[in-house]
Amino acid sequence: MIRQTLRQTVAQLTSVLHQRDGQRTRQLLLSPGQFGLGLVPERRQPDAITSMVCGYCSTGCSLDVHLQDGQAINLTPTSEYPVNLGMACPKGWESLRVLDSPDRATTPLLKNQRGRLEAVGWDTALRTFVERIKQIQAQHGAESVAFISTGQIATEEMALLGALAKFGMGLVHGDGNTRQCMATSVVAYKQAFGFDAPPYTYQDFEESDVLMLVGANLCLAHPILWERVVRNPHDPQIIVVDPRTTETAMQATRHLALKPKSDLALFYGLAQVLLEEGWIDRLFIEAHTSGFSEFATFLRPFTPEVVEAATGIDEATLRDIARIIHEGRRVSFWWTMGVNQGYEAVRTAQAIINLALMTGNIGRPGTGANSITGQCNAMGSRLFSNTTNLLGGYDFLDAEHRRKVANILGIDDACIPSRNSWAYHEIVEGILQGKIKGLWIIATNPAHSWINQGQLHDILGRLDFLAVQDMYHNTETARRADLVLPAAAWGEKEGTFINSERRIGTIKKVRQAPGMALADFSIFRLIAHYWGCAELLSEWDSPPAVFQILKRLSAGQPCDISGIEDYQMLDRLGGIQWPFPSDDPPSEQQRRLFADGRFYHPDGRARFLFEAPRPMPEPPNNKYPFLLLTGRGSASQWHTQTRTRQSPVLRKLCPQEIYVEINPLHARELAIKPNELVLVESQRGCLWAKAFLTATVRPGQVFIPMHYDATNQLTDAVFDPYSKQPSYKACAVRIRRESVSTKSTSRGRP
Ligand SMILES: Nc1nc2c(c(=O)[nH]1)N[C@H]1C(S)=C(S)[C@@H](COP(=O)(O)OP(=O)(O)OC[C@H]3O[C@@H](n4cnc5c(=O)[nH]c(N)nc54)[C@H](O)[C@@H]3O)O[C@H]1N2
Ligand SMILES: Nc1nc2c(c(=O)[nH]1)N[C@H]1C(S)=C(S)[C@@H](COP(=O)(O)OP(=O)(O)OC[C@H]3O[C@@H](n4cnc5c(=O)[nH]c(N)nc54)[C@H](O)[C@@H]3O)O[C@H]1N2
Numbered sequence: 001m002i003r004q005t006l007r008q009t010v011a012q013l014t015s016v017l018h019q020r021d022g023q024r025t026r027q028l029l030l031s032p033g034q035f036g037l038g039l040v041p042e043r044r045q046p047d048a049i050t051s052m053v054c055g056y057c058s059t060g061c062s063l064d065v066h067l068q069d070g071q072a073i074n075l076t077p078t079s080e081y082p083v084n085l086g087m088a089c090p091k092g093w094e095s096l097r098v099l100d101s102p103d104r105a106t107t108p109l110l111k112n113q114r115g116r117l118e119a120v121g122w123d124t125a126l127r128t129f130v131e132r133i134k135q136i137q138a139q140h141g142a143e144s145v146a147f148i149s150t151g152q153i154a155t156e157e158m159a160l161l162g163a164l165a166k167f168g169m170g171l172v173h174g175d176g177n178t179r180q181c182m183a184t185s186v187v188a189y190k191q192a193f194g195f196d197a198p199p200y201t202y203q204d205f206e207e208s209d210v211l212m213l214v215g216a217n218l219c220l221a222h223p224i225l226w227e228r229v230v231r232n233p234h235d236p237q238i239i240v241v242d243p244r245t246t247e248t249a250m251q252a253t254r255h256l257a258l259k260p261k262s263d264l265a266l267f268y269g270l271a272q273v274l275l276e277e278g279w280i281d282r283l284f285i286e287a288h289t290s291g292f293s294e295f296a297t298f299l300r301p302f303t304p305e306v307v308e309a310a311t312g313i314d315e316a317t318l319r320d321i322a323r324i325i326h327e328g329r330r331v332s333f334w335w336t337m338g339v340n341q342g343y344e345a346v347r348t349a350q351a352i353i354n355l356a357l358m359t360g361n362i363g364r365p366g367t368g369a370n371s372i373t374g375q376c377n378a379m380g381s382r383l384f385s386n387t388t389n390l391l392g393g394y395d396f397l398d399a400e401h402r403r404k405v406a407n408i409l410g411i412d413d414a415c416i417p418s419r420n421s422w423a424y425h426e427i428v429e430g431i432l433q434g435k436i437k438g439l440w441i442i443a444t445n446p447a448h449s450w451i452n453q454g455q456l457h458d459i460l461g462r463l464d465f466l467a468v469q470d471m472y473h474n475t476e477t478a479r480r481a482d483l484v485l486p487a488a489a490w491g492e493k494e495g496t497f498i499n500s501e502r503r504i505g506t507i508k509k510v511r512q513a514p515g516m517a518l519a520d521f522s523i524f525r526l527i528a529h530y531w532g533c534a535e536l537l538s539e540w541d542s543p544p545a546v547f548q549i550l551k552r553l554s555a556g557q558p559c560d561i562s563g564i565e566d567y568q569m570l571d572r573l574g575g576i577q578w579p580f581p582s583d584d585p586p587s588e589q590q591r592r593l594f595a596d597g598r599f600y601h602p603d604g605r606a607r608f609l610f611e612a613p614r615p616m617p618e619p620p621n622n623k624y625p626f627l628l629l630t631g632r633g634s635a636s637q638w639h640t641q642t643r644t645r646q647s648p649v650l651r652k653l654c655p656q657e658i659y660v661e662i663n664p665l666h667a668r669e670l671a672i673k674p675n676e677l678v679l680v681e682s683q684r685g686c687l688w689a690k691a692f693l694t695a696t697v698r699p700g701q702v703f704i705p706m707h708y709d710a711t712n713q714l715t716d717a718v719f720d721p722y723s724k725q726p727s728y729k730a731c732a733v734r735i736r737r738e739s740v741s742t743k744s745t746s747r748g749r750p
């Protein structure tokens with residue numbers, strides 16, 4: 001009853017906001033929780049409460065799940081957890097509701113002779129899976145089957161998947177959706193620090209007196225991290241670097257609306273001013289870094305004039321921002337997808353790292369060169385998925401590392417591939433070239449989220465066998481599968497996640513998975529059994545057992561977690577940030593890296609890395625005069641919306657149909673009216689979208705959220721050369737207004 005009334009309140013409020021906005025629901029920064037949506041109706045009092053980490057974003061909020069007879073009936077944010085301090089965003093509040101849906105995959109589905117997916121039992125599904133993959137491998141070689149995994153299942157599950165696929169099934173190629181997301185930060189950190197190590201703790205949001213947020217829309221993508229910024233008592237300068245006036249830019253003290261993909265020039269220009277003014281930390285540079293003098297020489301051409309031409313940011317602003325950085329005692333630099341998803345992304349991330357290093361803003365409270373992660377367990381996947389590096393941050397190419405890992409696991413080191421996996425886009429190209437014939441996709445939805453989707457659909461159609469393991473049976477990717485394996489979801493299984501600040505927290509089984517759906521962990525175990533490699537993985541028999549294996553793998557590595565006893569210890573201490581070696585006292589709740597100025601390279605020094613900016617691969621031109629930016633559209637939509645569209649509350653908080661943000665100036669030129677359907681075309685595809693006229697996008701640019709399946713019809717398959725991460729945020733499009741009386745928003749081709 002209470003819930004009902006409060007829901008209505010939110011709905012009314014939303015509709016008020018909706019009307020005021022004219023077209024689109026403005027971002028609801030208050031969470032439903034602030035309207036009491038999480039209150040427990042009187043008749044359903046819990047008999048127990050257990051806490052677990054949220055299953056959406058990398059913030060890693062803790063949620064108290066209210067139980068009755070061991071089953072979840074409700075949840076509220078955990079008040080004493082060091083991450084969220086009693087807060088949660090709308091997605092977190094609605095976490096349980098999205099689990100009940102007719103879209104849930106409840107039984108394995110196998111494509112029949114008529115090309116239809118039909119329900120089969122697990123035995124048939126597993127036999128088919130093993131037979132088909134073995135057949136392909138027998139015909140085309142062990143490497144002709146690949147897997148694409150995820151940052152959204154438990155670390156124990158990803159580790160088991162990686163071990164099963166690479167040590168048991170003989171696959172070499174396996175990558176994850178983290179390639180779409182975090183690969184740039186991984187490579188930037190590895191090259192600069194010697195290990196993939198985001199150095200910060202969330203407390204730094206509250207301790208800085210200057211925060212620079214680059215290509216990061218915290219208000220919407222990490223709302224609880226934004227709440228941490230709001231709690232900062234130092235009246236901080238908040239500098240947002242983003243071509244759009246995002247929800248976060250609106251709250252900033254300074255907004256640098258630079259030209260898209262001109263970040264490199266901006267940061268080199270800032271570095272040059274800092275250098276020229278002597279606003280650098282010479283002692284730190286000399287003691288703890290290498291390559292600075294080469295960097296200083298490289299910077300010379302980045303005069304304010306050059307920077308202004310490249311970025312649109314004038315000299316006075318540039319000098320002002322440099323001064324703010326200089327005057328700040330605790331300056332932190334944060335970045336997300338506006339940096340990572342670019343054609344020169346790694347160097348851009350490193351240009352940010354360089355600013356932190358040259359000003360000595362690292363290793364102290366409120367400082368750091370800080371990449372914010374995306375998915376709930378992207379950080380787990382970065383260390384333990386056995387895709388881009390060998391389990392525990394080791395290197396497939398290093399024979400010593402392979403021996404060490406084999407020893408720890410008690411397996412023959414010949415089982416471990418001595419080659420690196422192809423990156424995601426190389427796997428996709430491998431399919432096109434007929435080298436990859438079988439693909440197993442786990443907890444990701446590439447038929448919606450991968451770049452240049454028209455091409456991908458064509459490529460997926462060339463596979464001999466596509467297996468998709470998902471909690472829903474009807475995702476864009478599952479609909480294309482030969483075999484769908486029904487997975488239990490967050491809340492229906494146990495394990496651990498690692499959040500953006502390296503904090504490990506637990507997830508728990510608080511309800512039964514529907515029908516025959518099984519935890520990914522159990523599916524992997526069954527596959528090992530049917531494959532005939534269960535013996536090799538005999539110790540990997542439960543998530544807690546795998547956690548013990550991960551501890552052994554991590555010992556002595558920068559990501560050492562050998563001091564964590566078990567899941568209970570994680571719960572008791574409010575999660576634990578790595579490193580946590582066995583000799584550490586379990587006292588600190590906030591751990592940041594590099595307090596001693598020692599980095600992970602053998603010489604202990606961080607490196608200055610830089611490279612001349614390159615032109616944009618597909619700039620706007622006469623035929624396609626607009627630059628398309630894509631990204632998150634609201635706090636209540638998660639990626640491809642398989643989960644969030646199941647919640648009536650979340651659906652109310654965001655537009656249901658695809659829209660394109662256009663500057664009113666162009667709307668006048670093109671005579672486009674608010675809400676009118678317009679055709680957006682790139683060289684690769686086109687879509688119909690509602691026109692949302694707003695000055696938050698600059699003239700010459702347009703923005704479309706990634707949550708609608710047509711968006712990636714337009715994007716251009718361009719990648720950063722080092723991280724091989726897709727450049728989702730810049731391609732040329734044109735916009736046409738047509739008489740569209742009969743059209744609905746839909747995809748299409750020009
Ligand atoms: N509600 C919600 N939250 C999420 C997610 C979600 O789907 N929904 N996804 C999660 C995941 S996996 C991720 S990776 C994060 C992503 O979190 P964010 O990276 O914050 O989100 P995006 O909107 O993809 O991109 C951020 C900003 O980059 C800007 N940008 C584009 N081009 C450039 C450029 O050249 N330079 C600069 N400086 N900025 C640019 C865009 O205008 C955009 O505002 O969010 C996580 N949180
Ligand atoms: N144009 C454009 N495209 C983008 C981006 C962008 O900014 N612009 N951002 C990119 C980024 S950063 C990311 S991270 C990707 C995200 O892209 P995806 O990973 O494709 O998106 P999701 O919708 O999160 O897909 C997760 C899938 O896993 C399923 N699932 C959830 N939980 C479980 C589970 O426990 N087990 C199993 N087996 N399945 C589960 C869900 O139902 C869903 O189908 O999109 C990328 N695509």
Ligand code: SF4
Nearest residue numbers: 054056057061089092
């Ligand atoms: S901010 Fe992220 S982790 Fe926190 S409740 Fe929202 S989706 Fe979950």
Ligand SMILES: [Mo]
Nearest residue numbers: 180181374375
């Ligand atoms: Mo992401």
